[in-house]
Amino acid sequence: MSAGSSTSVTVDAQNNGGDIPQLGFGVFQTPRRETRAATTVAHDVGYRHIDTAEMYGNEKEVGAAIRESKVARQDVFVTSKLNNGFHAYEDALKAFDRSLADLRFDYLDLFLIHWPLPRVLDFVETWTAMEEMYRSGRVKAIGVSNFQPSHLQRLFDATEIVPAVNQIEAHPYLTQDGVRAFNAEHGIATEAWSPIAKGRVLGDPTITQIAQRIGKTAAQVTLRWAIQRGDIVFPKSVTPARVQENFAIFDFELSADDMAAITACNRDERTGPDPDTFNYVPK
Numbered sequence: 001m002s003a004g005s006s007t008s009v010t011v012d013a014q015n016n017g018g019d020i021p022q023l024g025f026g027v028f029q030t031p032r033r034e035t036r037a038a039t040t041v042a043h044d045v046g047y048r049h050i051d052t053a054e055m056y057g058n059e060k061e062v063g064a065a066i067r068e069s070k071v072a073r074q075d076v077f078v079t080s081k082l083n084n085g086f087h088a089y090e091d092a093l094k095a096f097d098r099s100l101a102d103l104r105f106d107y108l109d110l111f112l113i114h115w116p117l118p119r120v121l122d123f124v125e126t127w128t129a130m131e132e133m134y135r136s137g138r139v140k141a142i143g144v145s146n147f148q149p150s151h152l153q154r155l156f157d158a159t160e161i162v163p164a165v166n167q168i169e170a171h172p173y174l175t176q177d178g179v180r181a182f183n184a185e186h187g188i189a190t191e192a193w194s195p196i197a198k199g200r201v202l203g204d205p206t207i208t209q210i211a212q213r214i215g216k217t218a219a220q221v222t223l224r225w226a227i228q229r230g231d232i233v234f235p236k237s238v239t240p241a242r243v244q245e246n247f248a249i250f251d252f253e254l255s256a257d258d259m260a261a262i263t264a265c266n267r268d269e270r271t272g273p274d275p276d277t278f279n280y281v282p283k
Ligand SMILES: NC(=O)c1ccc[n+]([C@@H]2O[C@H](COP(=O)([O-])OP(=O)(O)OC[C@H]3O[C@@H](n4cnc5c(N)ncnc54)[C@H](OP(=O)(O)O)[C@@H]3O)[C@@H](O)[C@H]2O)c1
Pocket: 025, 026, 027, 028, 029, 051, 052, 114, 145, 146, 167, 168, 192, 193, 194, 195, 196, 197, 198, 199, 202, 219, 220, 234, 235, 236, 237, 238, 239, 242, 243, 245, 246, 272
């Protein structure tokens, strides 16, 4: 990790692709009609990393907001994800084309398999399509999301390119120490989704006490904890004041004791599905 101003803090994805801004902006459950405005607010605040997905239904609006902004395309890191239901080789290639067409981009910075769906289809076939996309030069980095170490090991054993990123649910109630350690061991950057657990950790007594003591909000303390652990985060908000608040986390540092106290809040509690059993495919 290299430190600097808030916009230049990056994590190096070692296996393919390059630097990823460590703080980004997520648009899961951002309604289509609000996505353009929210993304524009994030841009104006200084976010230069947007995390979207075909599943979120708002790629068109994300692309439009980026094109309309004063920021050049090459100065924004954009991630999208392969939707469930398109894991077969040819379907995956078509889904990637569709994401690019909806965003109206000629390349993506990062494309991820959204869910492994191990009970639906062998994701090795899907990853082979991801490798093909990467070799075409139309995506700068490829990775996975919600992969357990056993899923990653299967990819290592059967395919060539090691994922740049594994995007997993991680926050103070689900610290994911095992998966994060496995990622790190293989040079895979960890991206932590739902970094404030969709708001659930914001009333936690440990976190609120630290926040009060150091004069920051519970969201800022939680996001700062993730950043100091080395994870990449992209909190979602449609509320401009919160978008600003979540970005203002580079002017303070948590002590080792505060870091440890927040990590000790772990309850292995998910807000989302278990990747080993999740098998949802849209009709
Ligand atoms: N790969 C995957 O499977 C996966 C799954 C889930 C999410 N993600 C990614 O991770 C991103 C973030 O996760 P998430 O959207 O699930 O949850 P999150 O960022 O942990 O939390 C978002 C919720 O917290 C609220 N919030 C945001 N900042 C706040 C603040 N400073 N104070 C109080 N409340 C605040 C938001 O409300 P308002 O919007 O009303 O302000 C929203 O309800 C997503 O947008 C998506 O890009 C990926």
